[in-house]
Amino acid sequence: MSKWYESDKCRGIIISSRVRLARxxxxxxxxxxxxDDDAQKMIxxxxxxxxxxxxxxxxxxxxxxxxxxxxxxKFAMVERHVISPELMKSTKPCGVLVKDDESISIMLNEExxxxxxxxxxxxxxxxxxxxxxxxxxxxxxxxxxxxxxxYGYLTSCPTNVGTGLRAxxxxxxxxxxxxxxxxxxxxxxxxxxxxxRGIYGEGSDAMGSVYQVSNQVTLGQxxxxxxxxxxxxxxxxxxREQELQKRVYEAxxxxxxxxxWRSYGLLKHARKMQGKEAMQLISNLxxxxxxxxxxxxxxxxxxxxxxxNIQPASMQINAGRDMTPDERDxxxxxxxxxxxx
Amino acid sequence: MSKWYESDKCRGIIISSRVRLARxxxxxxxxxxxxDDDAQKMIxxxxxxxxxxxxxxxxxxxxxxxxxxxxxxKFAMVERHVISPELMKSTKPCGVLVKDDESISIMLNEExxxxxxxxxxxxxxxxxxxxxxxxxxxxxxxxxxxxxxxYGYLTSCPTNVGTGLRAxxxxxxxxxxxxxxxxxxxxxxxxxxxxxRGIYGEGSDAMGSVYQVSNQVTLGQxxxxxxxxxxxxxxxxxxREQELQKRVYEAxxxxxxxxxWRSYGLLKHARKMQGKEAMQLISNLxxxxxxxxxxxxxxxxxxxxxxxNIQPASMQINAGRDMTPDERDxxxxxxxxxxxx
Numbered sequence: 001m002s003k004w005y006e007s008d009k010c011r012g013i014i015i016s017s018r019v020r021l022a023r024x025x026x027x028x029x030x031x032x033x034x035x036d037d038d039a040q041k042m043i044x045x046x047x048x049x050x051x052x053x054x055x056x057x058x059x060x061x062x063x064x065x066x067x068x069x070x071x072x073x074k075f076a077m078v079e080r081h082v083i084s085p086e087l088m089k090s091t092k093p094c095g096v097l098v099k100d101d102e103s104i105s106i107m108l109n110e111e112x113x114x115x116x117x118x119x120x121x122x123x124x125x126x127x128x129x130x131x132x133x134x135x136x137x138x139x140x141x142x143x144x145x146x147x148x149x150x151y152g153y154l155t156s157c158p159t160n161v162g163t164g165l166r167a168x169x170x171x172x173x174x175x176x177x178x179x180x181x182x183x184x185x186x187x188x189x190x191x192x193x194x195x196x197r198g199i200y201g202e203g204s205d206a207m208g209s210v211y212q213v214s215n216q217v218t219l220g221q222x223x224x225x226x227x228x229x230x231x232x233x234x235x236x237x238x239x240r241e242q243e244l245q246k247r248v249y250e251a252x253x254x255x256x257x258x259x260x261w262r263s264y265g266l267l268k269h270a271r272k273m274q275g276k277e278a279m280q281l282i283s284n285l286x287x288x289x290x291x292x293x294x295x296x297x298x299x300x301x302x303x304x305x306x307x308x309n310i311q312p313a314s315m316q317i318n319a320g321r322d323m324t325p326d327e328r329d330x331x332x333x334x335x336x337x338x339x340x341x
Numbered sequence: 342m343s344k345w346y347e348s349d350k351c352r353g354i355i356i357s358s359r360v361r362l363a364r365x366x367x368x369x370x371x372x373x374x375x376x377d378d379d380a381q382k383m384i385x386x387x388x389x390x391x392x393x394x395x396x397x398x399x400x401x402x403x404x405x406x407x408x409x410x411x412x413x414x415k416f417a418m419v420e421r422h423v424i425s426p427e428l429m430k431s432t433k434p435c436g437v438l439v440k441d442d443e444s445i446s447i448m449l450n451e452e453x454x455x456x457x458x459x460x461x462x463x464x465x466x467x468x469x470x471x472x473x474x475x476x477x478x479x480x481x482x483x484x485x486x487x488x489x490x491x492y493g494y495l496t497s498c499p500t501n502v503g504t505g506l507r508a509x510x511x512x513x514x515x516x517x518x519x520x521x522x523x524x525x526x527x528x529x530x531x532x533x534x535x536x537x538r539g540i541y542g543e544g545s546d547a548m549g550s551v552y553q554v555s556n557q558v559t560l561g562q563x564x565x566x567x568x569x570x571x572x573x574x575x576x577x578x579x580x581r582e583q584e585l586q587k588r589v590y591e592a593x594x595x596x597x598x599x600x601x602w603r604s605y606g607l608l609k610h611a612r613k614m615q616g617k618e619a620m621q622l623i624s625n626l627x628x629x630x631x632x633x634x635x636x637x638x639x640x641x642x643x644x645x646x647x648x649x650n651i652q653p654a655s656m657q658i659n660a661g662r663d664m665t666p667d668e669r670d671x672x673x674x675x676x677x678x679x680x681x682x
Contacts, residue, residue, distance in 0.1 A: 265610030271599035
């Protein structure tokens with residue numbers, strides 16, 4: 001089963017679209033006051049609602065008991081965006097139901113009992129919402145959600161009360177970053193309730209010029225309004241980034257091609273490479289792709305997949321062993337060399 | 342006829358060995374007071390002494406009237422070390438007799454009537470001296486040199502009086518340069534009458550970490566003493582550079598290989614490249630070669646030849662047209678890409 005990040009659709013400014021729904025079960029205490037026993041019961045309730053359902057999902061999902069995994073295994077799931085950094089750090093009973101193509105994951109006992117996440121490659125937020133919505137309905141067939149007629153879905157953190165919805169785009173914004181305009185963009189869109197985070201969410205850096213653009217407010221708006229608002233803002237960001245890329249490309253195609261092929265030359269021949277440099281160079285290739293550079297180096301993976309696969313834990317899982325940072329830098333360079341044809 | 346710089350012998354710290362003899366004819370005024378008529382006569386006298394000689398040299402040399410050449414043609418000869426920058430700039434009748442492999446050139450009406458230059462690939466100063474000496478004897482069979490029993494050969498500039506000999510090594514000294522030790526070396530060896538210049542002699546920069554190490558004093562010492570003194574000093578410089586290279590290589594072979602292959606990656610894939618960067622990157626490959634890096638990128642030219650061929654005038658001669666600096670940067674990148682396999 002190929003993963004969402006292997007799709008050709010993620011070769012653009014919008015790499016992927018994601019919808020997350022926060023839900024809690026009425027019959028259990030919320031996260032902070034949930035006993036381990038009840039946590040396990042709650043997990044089983046939700047697991048059963050999916051795995052025992054007579055839908056196609058019953059066979060497409062598998063359950064992973066996150067708190068029993070090794071550090072590398074957990075971290076690698078974060079790197080692939082399957083679970084959140086918060087779930088990785090949890091010491092309580094917790095887990096995740098993952099769809100075979102990793103497009104849907106249902107985190108159990110994260111900050112809320114249930115976090116349904118659906119990811120679609122490229123500019124496809126409606127599809128992501130539909131997927132999350134289907135899962136939401138399926139679970140609700142067998143459990144009762146904590147819901148208030150006045151506020152909507154109740155959640156651990158007040159910022160999620162209401163729809164419990166966070167919609168976000170993963171975007172590649174190299175020129176907004178390079179020109180420093182990203183700072184103005186962040187300021188401006190915050191007025192529309194939209195926030196910008198790094199590649200791995202809250203508090204993470206924007207490695208490889210990859211950003212997550214998402215709604216901040218979940219209360220007082222319908223799901224449709226939240227998504228439409230995000231779409232509008234995202235369209236403006238994409239347009240600005242495209243304009244800047246076009247300007248750079250038209251000012252000097254040769255400089256663009258030079259930067260592209262120099263990045264390829266380093267990626268294809270270096271013997272050691274730190275993550276930050278690799279992300280930057282891969283980002284340069286992605287930008288070449290967005291700009292529509294006439295001639296493109298060939299890579300046997302989508303570039304976002306390559307970005308994921310050279311993260312520390314994913315490499316260690318792939319190699320089947322723990323590595324020192326220096327060993328990782330060598331492994332990373334070797335891995336990239338193999339992937340670039 | 343392959344050129345000296347195509348030899349495998351120039352793949353080391355000592356790239357080449359050069360001897361230059363300054364001579365003047367007794368019957369003509371020295372350079373500053375030489376009329377154009379007499380200059381032409383003087384040139385003919387020396388030309389005939391070589392081209393009409395019944396030796397093998399008669400067929401191996403060709404005469405090039407330097408002051409009638411185009412700027413590019415002259416400049417390219419400087420880039421290949423066939424003539425000096427001074428001869429290139431001369432507006433008086435002047436020329437050069439060049440041997441087919443460019444290992445010997447006899448400049449006519451430079452600062453002195455005659456400047457015999459012999460270059461041998463690698464560490465071969467004795468061979469270079471023998472060659473220059475043979476030419477010196479051959480010319481002397483048909484002309485009378487300005488010579489004083491007391492001072493030796495008389496020359497335009499007092500610094501050349503005596504033997505008229507300058508012996509020099511072209512050396513690749515990346516680690517002495519990188520560590521800044523080259524400055525101490527220059528200071529120290531100046532006490533032994535040895536001076537260090539850039540790749541194109543007096544006043545030129547040391548591009549690509551290539552230096553010329555030569556004797557400063559020509560008076561009061563025999564040819565043998567001058568050459569032996571230079572040899573001793575050069576051996577010490579080579580030893581120091583080798584020690585530094587060994588230390589770097591042993592400290593981290595991986596870092597050395599990484600630097601080597603990154604340099605290759607840029608040289609092999611860039612679409613534009615300025616001369617300075619290209620020289621630096623080629624110098625990195627040369628250093629890998631000197632260090633004996635296990636695996637080496639392949640180049641269809643010796644690296645010193647590549648350094649010569651990417652100089653501005655040589656490229657313009659090769660391309661058959663004048664180019665703007667920007668066009669040259671593209672041509673250079675393309676040329677290098679072709680040469681690296």
